[in-house]
Amino acid sequence: MKEVLVLGAGYAGLKAVRNLQKEVGDNAHITLVDMNDYHYEATELHEVAAGSVDKNKITYPIKDVLNNKVKFIQDEVVKVDADKKTVELKNSGQLRYDYCVLALGFVSETFGIKGALDNALQMTDIDQAVAIHEHIVETMKKYRETQDKEYLNIVVCGAGFTGIELAGALVDERPKYAKLAGVDESEISITIVEAATKLLPMFSENLANYGVSLVKSLGVKIMTGCMIKEIQDGRVMYATQDNEELQAVPGKTIIWTTGVSGSPVMGESGFKERRGRVIVNDNLLDPDHDDLYIIGDVSALMDKATDRPYPTTAQIATRMGAYVGHAIAQRLKGEVPEPFSYNSLGTVASVGNTHAFGLVGKKEYKGFPASFVKKMIMNKSLADIGGAKELFAKGRFDLYH
Ligand code: NAD
Structure with a gap:
C-alpha cells in the first residue's frame, strides 16, 4: 500500500x-x-481584521471536505x-x-526590519486578523478615555494588494470605529506607507491610477516613496530618497502588509x-x-x-x-x-464591499461591476475547495451589505 x-x-x-x-x-x-482543524480563506483575512465579517464566514472545518479515504492529523x-x-x-x-x-x-515577511514583529500587527492567519480587529476596538475606546488623537490613527505598512484591500475594508468599517470613539468618522485617519513610487505595477497605468484614485477618494492617505526602516511603539519610521533622516508616522494601530x-x-x-x-x-x-x-x-x-x-x-x-x-x-x-x-485568469482587488478593480482575461473591470466579479471569484474558490456545502454556507450572494 x-x-x-x-x-x-x-x-x-x-x-x-x-x-x-x-x-x-x-x-x-x-x-x-x-x-489547525479548519481551512481559512487567506484572501479574505483583511475583512476579519477590519471587522467587516466574522471569522466563521471565512473558515470551515477541514473534516467537512474529507471523505473516509483520508486520515486527518492535526x-x-x-x-x-x-x-x-x-x-x-x-x-x-x-x-x-x-x-x-x-x-x-x-x-x-518583515525583511528583518527592526521592531516590525514586536511593534506592528501581522495579518497572516485567523488569530492575527481577529487580534487586529480587537486592537482597533480597544484603541477607539482608549481615545474616549484619553482624547489622544494617536488612538484614531491606523497605519498600514505596504501598498501591495493586501494593503490596498485592507485599507478599503477599514474605510467600510470607519463609521463603526467612529461611534466607538465618539468622534466624526473623518477624524479616523487611515494611512498607507509604501516604499515604491509606482503602485500596482501588474496593472496598466490606467487601471493602476484608477485603483489608487479610488482608494484616495475614500479618504485614505497613501504615502509613496517612503521606505520603512523601523517600527517603534506607535511610530512607523521611514526615509525617502531625498531625506535619509528618519521621519515618523504616528499611530496606535500599525498593520504590517509588506509581503509574505x-x-x-x-x-x-x-x-x-x-x-x-x-x-x-x-x-x-x-x-x-x-x-x-x-x-x-x-x-x-x-x-x-x-x-x-x-x-x-x-x-x-x-x-x-x-x-x-x-x-x-x-x-x-x-x-x-x-x-x-x-x-x-486575472486579478481583482476589492476596495471595501462595493468597490473593486482588476483584470479578468484581457478585460479591465472597475467599480461596482468589478466588485461583483470579485465576489464570484470568492464563491468559485469556496466551491472549488470546500464544495457545495461551504459555498451555500459562506458564499457572497449579497451585492451590498
Ligand atoms: P506584495 O509583495 O505584493 O506587496 C507588498 C508592498 O509592500 C509592495 O508594494 C512593497 O513595495 C511594499 N514594501 C515592502 N517593503 C517595504 C518597506 N520597507 N517600506 C515600505 N513599503 C514596503 O505583498 P502582498 O500585498 O501581501 O501580496 C502578496 C501576494 O498575494 C502577491 O502576489 C499579491 O498579488 C497576492 N494577493 C492577491 C490578492 C488578490 O488577488 N486580490 C490580494 C492580496 C494578495
Missing part, C-alpha cells in the same frame, strides 16, 4: 486532497496534516527529510511517505529555498526528489515568458493543488502526467 502525505490544508493542499480522494483507488492511503510539521522520505511532526512523531505534497503556505514568504519549515528542512520558496520543475516536483511535490506559497514556478517566478496567489495555489492530486493518482496507476501549465 502506498502512502500519500499532504502537508498543509490551505488552497493548494486541500485542493490536492479533494482530487486525490476522488481519483485514488484502494491502493493508497491518503493522510493530511495541518496544525499537528505541526517540524521538518521534512526528503532523502529518507519522512516527516517529523511536533506531537505525533514521524510519518513515512511514498509521495509527499508540501503545501505549508506563507508567513509574514513561504513557511520557515522549508529552510529548516534544508531545501534550496529563497524567502521560503523552492524553485520547482515543470511537474511541480522538487528538482532533487521525484516523489516530493512543492506547491502553493512554498513553491516558486518560473514563468517562461518573464523569466521570473509566478506571483503567489490563491488562484495558482488552487490550480497547483488540482494538478498534483490528479498527477499522483495517475502515477499510482502507472501513467505519466503531463507537465503543469498555467495561465492566470
